[in-house]
Amino acid sequence: MARNKVQFQKGLSEAQLDGPPSAPAEASITITLKMPASLARDLRVHAMHSGMTTSEIVRRAISAFLSATHEHG
Secondary structure, three states, rough: OHHHHHHHHHHHHHHHHHHOOOOOOOOOOOOOOOOOHHHHHHHHHEEEEEEEEHHHHEEEHEEEEEEHHHHOO
């Protein structure tokens, strides 16, 4: 679990460096996920400080994670 949190936080940092949110290239769907309360709290705080929505942060973090996963096999 700790590794996933570190990877997620790294994704958050990388997502913030990518610049302002961009318009989605395709239609979005809603998903539901579960996470520890502390991680959800960290996400909300990061969203408030960055000016991004939690959805944008999660999209960017997942995209960065999947890109890194594909690059490293």
